[in-house]
Structures are given as C-alpha cells and as structure tokens.
Amino acid sequence: MPRFHAETLDVYNGQTFPVSACPNTDMASFRATLIGGVSQGLRISALFGAPLAGDTLRLYAVLTDDNAGRLHLISTDVTGSYTALTPSCAQAHMFEREIFEQWGVRPEGHPWLKPVRFETPFRGNGKAAPIGITDFFHMKGDEAHEVAVGPVHAGVIEPGHFRFQCHGETVYHLEISLGYQHRGIERKIPGGPHPLTPFQMETLAGDTTIGHMGTYCRMIEHFSGIASPAKGQAIRGIAAELERLANHIGDLGAMAGDVGFLPTMSYCGRIRGDALNMTAVLCGNRFGRGLVVPGGTAFDLDSRLIEILLKRLDDLEKDATSAIELMFNTPSVLARFENTGRVSRETAREIGLVGPAARSCGLTQDIRFQHPYGIYNYIMAQMYTWHTGDCFSRAYVRWLEIQESMAFVRQVLHAMPSGETRTAMRGQLAPDTMSVTLTEGWRGEICHAAATDANGRFAFYKIVDPSFHNWFGLAQALRDQQISDFPLCNKSFNLSYCGHDL
C-alpha cells in the first residue's frame, strides 16, 4: 500500500510537537484529507473540537496509518455549522455527534444527529437533554414490535438503554443509547493536571485501569521530557498483559455462561480472580490502582515476587487452558458461537472497529505491534487475527491473545531489567505542546490527545475509549440475528459504558 500523502502533520505514537505545527487548513481540504485517508485504509482515531476565542471551534483529526505506524494530524476552524463527513465516511459518525453535543457546531447533513451522552454543552448556557429521551428509530407494521431493555439490567452491570426493532424473534435494528455513566471527566482536566486527575484516569473505565493510566502517564512523561526506566516499563507491560488476561478470561467465562455451559463459566470466573490477584501481588490492588505513576511505577518487583508470579502464572496457564479448551472442544458451544453476530470485514473497517473485535473480523491492527510503545519496543507482542467476524471469532481471538499474554508475561518476568522503577518528575509540562498517545488496551485502541497552554497546563485533554468505536459494531452485529442471541453478542464485545460515557 502506498504511503499516505497529504497536508498533515506526520508523527509517531506519543511524539510531542508544538501546537502550531499541526496544519490548519480550510474545511474543504480537511474533509478531503479525512475522506481520502479513510478510503486508503487509515482510521480516524480521534476527531474532536477544541475551543478558540469567540464562537470558533478548532476541529482536530487524528488519522492513524497502521501499516506505516504513523499518525496524521490535521485541523480546521469552524463556526456554527459545516457539511457533515459521516455520509461519506461512517467512521466519523459518533465523533460528529459528540462535537454537535459538546460544542453546538452542527454537522449539516448528518443522518443520525442524536445525543451521545446527554451532557451539558461545553459552551454557552445550554441545558443537557433529559437522559434517554431521544428520537428512537422506529419500524412500523402490524407484526413489528419493539423491545426496550435497560437502563437498569438484570445483572450487576452498568446502565445503558437498548431498543430492538423486531419482527418475531428476528432483530432488524438495535439502537443503543448511553450516557448514564457520564461524569464529565474531560471537562475537569483543562488547567490541570490537578491532584485528582490521576485518580480520574484510573477510573475512566475501571476494568482498564492500567490501560488508561498507562496512556496518561506516558502523555505526562512526553510533555515533561522524561522517560520511564526499563524496569518501570517492564512492570507496566506485565500489569497491562495481566489486565488483558483477567478480562479476556472473564469474558470467555461469561460467554460460556450465556450459552448455559456451566463448567467453563464457573472455572473462568475463578481464574479471572487469579489473574487479578497476580496484579495485587504487584501493587496490592487487584485492578492495579496506584501502580502506574508518571515516570514509571510506584512499586518494585524483587526476585521473591518474581518467583511467586512465575509460580502463579504456571498454575493459571494450566487451569485456564483446561477450562477454555473444554469449551472450544464442546460441539454444542461451537454451534452457538459460530455464525452468531457476524460483522463483515468491510463493515468493521467502514465503522472503524478496534481491538479484538476488529482482529476477529480479519483486520490487522494492534497498537502494540504497529505503533509500539514502552516495553513493546523491545519485546514484540504477536498479533492474532481470525477471519469469521462472529462470536466464535471474538472468543477465539481472545483465547489466542490469552496464550500470547501469558507467554509475554513469562518472558518479561524472566528477563526483568535491574535498576530503578521510576524516574523523578521534574519541572512543568512543556508549554504550547501537543501529543497523541495510543495504547492497545485489552478492549482495543485507547487514544488520548492533549495540548498544553502557554503556562504548561492542559488546554484540552481528549479521551477516546475503544468502546466509543465499538458500540456501533455491536449494533451492526445484531442485524438479522435472533433477539435471544443478544446477550451472547453483547458479551462477545463486552464494551464499557463508563469508558464511553466518560
């Protein structure tokens, strides 16, 4: 594939640059760059607004070129309204809705301009729309019926509202309406980092503590021109892979539970706890809170702990392998997984899926591999894909990644660097600087984009959780499926509500 050429700023993952270096073009070339880039296989990792004086809004776009390992940035200034990108570029769909909701800048011609989170506008005196009240898509007909689920669910899970348009048992369309978990984190950061900011980062999505906190800490390090020592990076890598292990194992168990296959459900529920407990060995907290800090990690790993972790990893590997292979060897389970909730490769690319959900549609994209950072610069993590795009594929890619993560953790534990785990923070963040930092969280690409003002404080801090890309994939997966398969499809994506709602 030819290198992508356009009037953009071409940077690598995490590179800092002066805010003024990002090219600011007119709307026409901004549109042409985005639509052209996406048609050439690039992805929109972020598309967001940052306020300028008056009513003007600066739109930034981050186009990710996975094959070349580069990020392309471009910006344009808009006031009032502009012609929507979405009709020509579906990946922009959620981003444009978000821009409209946050800044009141209307993307003219957007086919689906509904609230994303029902949040108060960032500018002006506008009020938030009452949550959950919107113009839902309706299917009319004597035999068509509508099923509404949530926001309060039967299990102990996060709130979200789902509307199914059905004919009998067949789902024609699923509309997902979120926002119930909105805490307004993005608007609390400008002027920071505040004392509370690290804690907000760790809880952006509770199950992705290491993922989001690691991204934030790398961002701070880039802005202050320091680097985490090798040992700190190794421990971060272990924590990130343990997070992936715990969640993937938990997901496979939950998928087994949804098809009523009890042994794998019960065992994986317990084994997920074992993986979490290994994180607790690292830092005393099962989700890794307080482990990752700007400059490295707050906890060291001595040879005694390494021994304990290696021993536990062996046990984990043995238990996980037998529990999960039992599931993949049971025909009745495979009959449920295969051909359920299929997303085609074309659809996945068009709507911009990320993470295991994208890899299970046959797309080769993994930030660890294509935009390496931290420990992944030195130890290559293998990328696994599967081509069928159904629930089986999403389960199987998880199983392959579980095995890869176990091997990775073992390798890093055996080759633990010596020295410090943390570089002392010094001075302020560089002023008038911008950076885009990507991480492969267990759900997929985490994108943080931030800029500092003249005083070295954050001017804006944009967070894109993988769930923001993937919720629409779940809606697509349900098309023409049985409504009774929704819980299975939902679990096969296992997306975050609070990561989406921020």
Added chain:
Amino acid sequence: MNHPPYIHVAVSLAAAPFLFGVINKVKAGFAGRKGPPLFQMYYDIVKLMRKGAVYSRTTTEMFRLSPLVSVAVGILAVMTVPLGQTESLISFHGDIFLLAYLFGMARFTTVLAAMDTGSAFEGMGASREVQFSMLAEPAFLVGLAALSLLTGESSVAGILSALRNGTGTATGHVVIPICVASLFIVLLAENSRIPVDDPNTHLELTMIHEVMVLDHGGMDLGFIHYGSALKLWVFASIIARILVPVKMSSPMLDAALATASLLAVTVAVGVVESTMARLRMLRVPQLLTGATILSLVALIIAMR
C-alpha cells in the same frame, strides 16, 4: 401388602422440591463448586410464602389465578402417577390425556398471565412457550400412545403397572428405549431445562419460562416454584418407571428402587445441563420435532 395410595401422594408432594436440590448439586459438582444446599428450594418456597405480593395495576384476575392453577395442576398430576408398587390415587381409562392437558391448562393460564402484564419481555416469552410446547405436546402424547399400544392400557398407572409386570417381547425392547429418549427430551423442554431453556440465566432476552413469571412475587412465585417442582417430579417418575420396570420381592425394596431410579433420572438432567450448552432458539423446534419423530417411530413399531 401395599400401603394406601395417599401415602405416596403425600410423599411426592413433600419430596418434589428436593429434586431441584439434586440437579443443582450435580451441576455444582461439574463446575467445581459446593453449590446450594439440597433443601434450598424448600427454604426459598418457605421464604416466599411469608412474603406479600405486588401486583401491577395493568394486570387482572388472570395474573393472580395462574400461580394457583400451576399448583393445583401439579397436585392433580401427582395423583395420577404411581410410585413403587402402589396404585395411583386417580386412575381411569384415557387419563394419559388428562395428564397431558392438565399441564396444557397450566401453561395456558401462565401464558395469559404473562400477556396480562403487557411487558414486551413477557409477551416474547409467552410466544416462545406456546411455540415450543406446541411441538413438545405431540412428542409426549404419541410417546404415551406407543406405550399404551404396547401394553394395551390407556391410563398412566395401567401402562406403568403393565410394564412392570413384564412385556418381555422383542417389540417392547425396542419401543421402550425409544419412548424413554423421546420423553426425556420432553421432560427437558417442559421443565425449562438446558438445552431448551436455562433456568439459571438472568438475561430476560434469552428466557422462555422464567421471563413469563418475572412479574410474579411473594406467595405467587412460591406457588409457581412449587408447581414446577411437582411437574418435574411427575415427568421424572414416569420416565424412571418406564426405564426400570422391575418388580421387587417386597414393597419396601420396590419403593427404594423407584426412589433410586427417580434420582437417577434427576441426576441425568443435571449431567445434561452440565455438559452441554443451550441450543440456539432456532434449533429448539428441530430438537422437539426429533422427539416427535422418535415417538412416532415407537408408535409404528408398537403397531406391528
């Protein structure tokens, strides 16, 4: 000498919820867990009986009637089925139809009560229940008809008693296993067990039976639980008796054997639930049609 039939009816009424305890212990064993106590269902029912019920303003009398019908039907059904050597309390020619349509009536009221709530979930569950029971009913009736033809009896007690006294014919050796297979599938479907339904799921969208009773609470829910325990007891004891049609020397031994075979059928339900996933809902009609075909094959063989 036989004990009078009302004793075994009393025993059945008292022991039925125990079967759920057995199934759950088996499932827990497969999953490496301790599982809930064997008598958990009793605790649940007692707890529910002490609670009040909340009724939606959209519901009518039908909603309150349906749990009572479930229990009444369960009790009547238990009376038509013998245990051990004892005769059943109610027995007359053609009572196999009574048994089948007693459960049909209970289902009818449950479905009406579910639709009564006006909830999208419950309507969906009702539609599934009706669709699947429409397919399970012929499997059950034709299976019993095959046994009836084999034994020349037309009451449940008569059929089971004739089987016990021996139908050592070659036809019997073929018909009985086929009927047992078919009736076992009907048992799984009628009692909302895996692979047809999942009694443990909390996911409304995948439920069949459970979703229809979501709005019931307190004493009503207790009745529904108790009714389903009786239903499971009836199906399991019929299958157990067909499967082990042995006549022992003493009534005590006979009762022990009947209990053991009943428990074996219950354990089998637990094993099926532990070792396989639930079917896709699209596949359930195929399973039930398969059961009907098995019953038909048994009937054709019995006719020869």
